Amino acid sequence: MSDIMSHMDLAVWPTIGLVLFLIVFACMAGRVLLSKRPHNERMASLPLDDDEPAHQGRLTNREEPDVA
Amino acid sequence: MAAAAAAAEASFAPPEHTGGAIDEFSYDDQIVRMFLWATLIWALVGFLAGVVLAFQLAMPALNFLPEIAFGRLRPLHTNAAIFAFAGNAIFCAVYYSTQRLCKTRMFSDKLSRLHFWQLIIVSAALTLPFGITQGKEYAELEWPIDLAIAVVWAGFFGVNFIGTLIRRRERHLYVAIWFYIASLVTVAILHIFNNIWIPVGIVDVIRTGELASFDNAMKSYPVYAGVQDAFMQWWYGHNAVACFLTTPFLGLMYYFLPKAADRPVFSYKLSIVHFWSLVFIYIWAGPHHLHYTALPEWAASLGMVFSLMLWMPSWGGMINGLLTLRGAWHKVAQDPVLKFFVVGITFYGMATFEGPMLSIKTVNSLSHYTDWTIAHVHAATLGWNGFMTFGMIYWRAPRLFQTGKLYSQKLASLHFWIGTIGILLYVISIYTAGITQGLMWRAFDETGALAFPKFIETVTQLMPFYWIRAIGGTMYLVATGIGVYNIFKTWRMKPPSYDVPVIRAARLGKVYDDGPAPKSRLNANVAIGHAGDRFMQGHRHRRWERMPIRFTVYVTVAVIFASLFEIIPTFLIRSNVPTIASVKPYTPLELAGRDIYIAEGCYNCHSQMIRPIFSETQRYGEYSKPGEFIYDRPFQWGSRRIGPDLAREGVLNPNAGWHYIHFEIPTECQAGSVMPSDKHLIHQDLHCAEIEARVHSMAMLGVPYGDAVTRSVEMAREQAADVAQQVHDNAPGYAIVDNLENKKVVALIAYLQRLGTDISKPAPDDAETEEGGAS
Numbered sequence: 001m002s003d004i005m006s007h008m009d010l011a012v013w014p015t016i017g018l019v020l021f022l023i024v025f026a027c028m029a030g031r032v033l034l035s036k037r038p039h040n041e042r043m044a045s046l047p048l049d050d051d052e053p054a055h056q057g058r059l060t061n062r063e064e065p066d067v068a
Numbered sequence: 069m070a071a072a073a074a075a076a077e078a079s080f081a082p083p084e085h086t087g088g089a090i091d092e093f094s095y096d097d098q099i100v101r102m103f104l105w106a107t108l109i110w111a112l113v114g115f116l117a118g119v120v121l122a123f124q125l126a127m128p129a130l131n132f133l134p135e136i137a138f139g140r141l142r143p144l145h146t147n148a149a150i151f152a153f154a155g156n157a158i159f160c161a162v163y164y165s166t167q168r169l170c171k172t173r174m175f176s177d178k179l180s181r182l183h184f185w186q187l188i189i190v191s192a193a194l195t196l197p198f199g200i201t202q203g204k205e206y207a208e209l210e211w212p213i214d215l216a217i218a219v220v221w222a223g224f225f226g227v228n229f230i231g232t233l234i235r236r237r238e239r240h241l242y243v244a245i246w247f248y249i250a251s252l253v254t255v256a257i258l259h260i261f262n263n264i265w266i267p268v269g270i271v272d273v274i275r276t277g278e279l280a281s282f283d284n285a286m287k288s289y290p291v292y293a294g295v296q297d298a299f300m301q302w303w304y305g306h307n308a309v310a311c312f313l314t315t316p317f318l319g320l321m322y323y324f325l326p327k328a329a330d331r332p333v334f335s336y337k338l339s340i341v342h343f344w345s346l347v348f349i350y351i352w353a354g355p356h357h358l359h360y361t362a363l364p365e366w367a368a369s370l371g372m373v374f375s376l377m378l379w380m381p382s383w384g385g386m387i388n389g390l391l392t393l394r395g396a397w398h399k400v401a402q403d404p405v406l407k408f409f410v411v412g413i414t415f416y417g418m419a420t421f422e423g424p425m426l427s428i429k430t431v432n433s434l435s436h437y438t439d440w441t442i443a444h445v446h447a448a449t450l451g452w453n454g455f456m457t458f459g460m461i462y463w464r465a466p467r468l469f470q471t472g473k474l475y476s477q478k479l480a481s482l483h484f485w486i487g488t489i490g491i492l493l494y495v496i497s498i499y500t501a502g503i504t505q506g507l508m509w510r511a512f513d514e515t516g517a518l519a520f521p522k523f524i525e526t527v528t529q530l531m532p533f534y535w536i537r538a539i540g541g542t543m544y545l546v547a548t549g550i551g552v553y554n555i556f557k558t559w560r561m562k563p564p565s566y567d568v569p570v571i572r573a574a575r576l577g578k579v580y581d582d583g584p585a586p587k588s589r590l591n592a593n594v595a596i597g598h599a600g601d602r603f604m605q606g607h608r609h610r611r612w613e614r615m616p617i618r619f620t621v622y623v624t625v626a627v628i629f630a631s632l633f634e635i636i637p638t639f640l641i642r643s644n645v646p647t648i649a650s651v652k653p654y655t656p657l658e659l660a661g662r663d664i665y666i667a668e669g670c671y672n673c674h675s676q677m678i679r680p681i682f683s684e685t686q687r688y689g690e691y692s693k694p695g696e697f698i699y700d701r702p703f704q705w706g707s708r709r710i711g712p713d714l715a716r717e718g719v720l721n722p723n724a725g726w727h728y729i730h731f732e733i734p735t736e737c738q739a740g741s742v743m744p745s746d747k748h749l750i751h752q753d754l755h756c757a758e759i760e761a762r763v764h765s766m767a768m769l770g771v772p773y774g775d776a777v778t779r780s781v782e783m784a785r786e787q788a789a790d791v792a793q794q795v796h797d798n799a800p801g802y803a804i805v806d807n808l809e810n811k812k813v814v815a816l817i818a819y820l821q822r823l824g825t826d827i828s829k830p831a832p833d834d835a836e837t838e839e840g841g842a843s
Contacts, residue, residue: 013366013369013370013633013637017352017373017374017633018373018377021348021349024344024348025344025348028340028344028345029341032337032338032340032341033337035337035340040336040337041332041336042240043240043242043243043336044332044333044336045332046169046238046240046242047165047168047242047244047322047324047326047327047332048326048327048330048331048332
């Protein structure tokens with residue numbers, strides 16, 4: 001393995017990396033551009049409707065300590 | 069009433085749910101409050117350490133205690149700021165947002181408490197000042213603490229976090245969770261693979277049945293050496309920045325910014341591009357920290373290319389963040405939370421523009437080893453990490469403490485303004501200092517000689533900037549103090565006991581039907597075309613977003629693939645590290661001296677890497693070769709030069725007497741020096757009994773010590789006597805401590821005398837090479 005790697009011309013290594021990235025990026029960008037709008041809108045709104053409680057009050061008789 | 073309850077339930081059930089039962093549960097906010105307080109306390113500690121360091125450079129007399137001298141305090145500052153302050157801030161935000169985004173309590177309250185890792189941070193604070201360090205930047209903590217971190221991170225946090233994702237009641241994972249997953253996985257991989265070592269203490273116990281000393285018990289040597297160690301360290305160091313200080317903060321930006329602005333993120337599509345681009349690119353970029361060093365050219369070019377590509381996703385993310393405030397800019401003027409977020413994201417943009425710029429080789433040749441890098445990282449940590457953290461804390465404090473409002477909006481604004489001015493004073497002065505330094509190092513006069521041949525000239529020139537930096541840092545610390553006071557007063561307004569709101573949400577059905585797989589819309593009859601069109605419709609990716617384990621595996625594969633692409637050739641290609649016949653292992657005494665060099669944190673101010681740049685070879689001599697470092701465990705190339713490079717110190721200045729005086733009173737040898745006095749090394753005894761186990765550990769790692777393993781103590785004593793005699797000869801009339809040959813300083817002098825000398829020695833004959841052994 002060490003012999004094989006030692007005889008490789010690694011000047012091309014950054015180019016291979018760049019091409020790999022461009023392939024991944026193109027696939028991902030295409031997938032994103034063609035994604036469905038309703039799905040994206042629902043995902044984007046997730047943080048905005050996530051913590052309003054069904055009702056205020058004690059869940060149990062146990063009160064949380066107020067040490068922090 | 070029943071209708072209202074049903075409506076409420078319906079509003080919390082995911083629209084796509086398939087009829088799972090409705091659960092009642094509550095969020096664990098107690099752990100969030102605990103991490104919030106830890107964040108604030110460690111902010112004060114970390115920033116105070118930074119301010120002390122800033123004043124130590126301007127006033128070297130402040131290095132009056134070895135435990136808090138610059139070389140030992142700097143690792144404490146960086147570890148406290150990164151892992152204690154930013155780390156606790158991340159966990160605080162992750163525990164808050166993950167529960168809400170997944171509509172579930174954390175998987176295990178017990179694991180959450182076990183994860184509250186303050187004991188590890190305290191153990192770091194108790195070891196670094198005493199010189200217990202691996203000597204690798206941002207990975208200084210020694211092996212027992214490393215093991216504890218791995219258990220806490222992967223065992224407690226990892227299991228708890230993934231368990232929470234599995235138990236979730238929201239089908240899809242919001243993009244913030246993706247960033248958390250990437251951070252969790254990558255930090256675990258980086259930490260584990262950069263911390264593979266041989267613990268000297270265990271070798272000691274196995275060989276002799278007893279421990280030579282506590283220092284030996286804590287000491288370890290990495291399995292990697294020289295170039296490979298440097299590569300692994302900066303693969304870790306760069307990606308620790310990426311996955312500790314960037315990706316988790318981006319995740320919490322995508323969560324808390326929409327909350328604070330009360331509007332969804334500008335573009336969810338852009339956030340997906342941002343995520344996958346960062347995950348795929350970041351891990352490749354580490355070698356840009358090693359331009360013009362002994363690292364192979366192809367690896368440095370690879371790091372530069374990928375660093376430049378980081379511009380795109382980073383700025384996409386910044387623009388996405390800022391445009392989330394579209395239509396809400398009027399709120400920024402009144403709301404301190406949004407002020408912190410806007411300036412924080414702007415600093416993210418600035419830092420991620422500058423990072424790729426610094427990775428360009430020609431820019432890097434000027435900036436590397438200068439204070440420019442320090443300005444860059446402080447713009448990012450104080451501006452991006454600090455301000456995002458404080459923005460989140462101000463937003464959450466009234467909710468977590470159930471006070472309805474902050475104690476004082478005015479104090480929060482005051483915190484913001486003093487902090488902002490502090491950052492600007494800091495970074496502008498240090499940018500100026502860094503560029504000045506770089507230009508002075510490479511300046512030539514009209515005769516072709518170095519314009520500033522004495523390194524000290526480039527230090528004294530920076531003094532005014534060091535003072536401005538210290539003032540800026542102090543302002544940031546004061547601003548943080550105001551923030552802590554404001555949060556404390558908000559906490560005092562809390563109710564006698566906290567309400568525990570009940571949340572209702574539908575359990576996820578076991579079966580989920582998201583419709584039939586899409587069909588190809590193409591008329592072509594090539595199979596790959598149809599497959600491509602089906603892929604582009606995003607059906608498969610949306611499935612991943614519902615499968616946390618599979619999603620985690622894919623992120624892990626992306627990270628490992630990119631890492632191996634660089635690491636395997638670095639380790640396997642022989643020509644990367646050509647052997648130099650005259651380079652031999654350190655003698656036992658030099659090895660002990662090297663360990664003292666590491667313990668004192670000398671690498672924080674001195675590099676050991678002469679780049680093949682004319683001004684450097686003029687100043688320091690022959691440039692450094694990869695083969696010179698094959699016995700360096702860990703490598704000590706350093707990342708900045710507050711003092712001169714030491715790679716050829718043994719050639720440039722072998723005078724033992726000079727070094728002795730310099731360690732005791734640096735300004736005696738160099739007027740204007742900012743180096744701390746190391747006179748404690750003159751008085752502390754060298755423990756020769758420790759040396760044997762250390763030499764043996766090195767031999768286990770393949771260092772050809774030959775019979776030096778068994779004769780190490782005797783060899784060390786002989787060489788110590790010789791160095792002590794040289795000190796007496798070189799410094800006649802100077803008051804020299806009694807029994808100098810038994811003091812630590814002789815080991816350190818022996819190490820410095822050896823540095824860079826091997827390359828100019830004749831190659832040993834074959835018989836000597838085969839026999840091996842230190843010389």
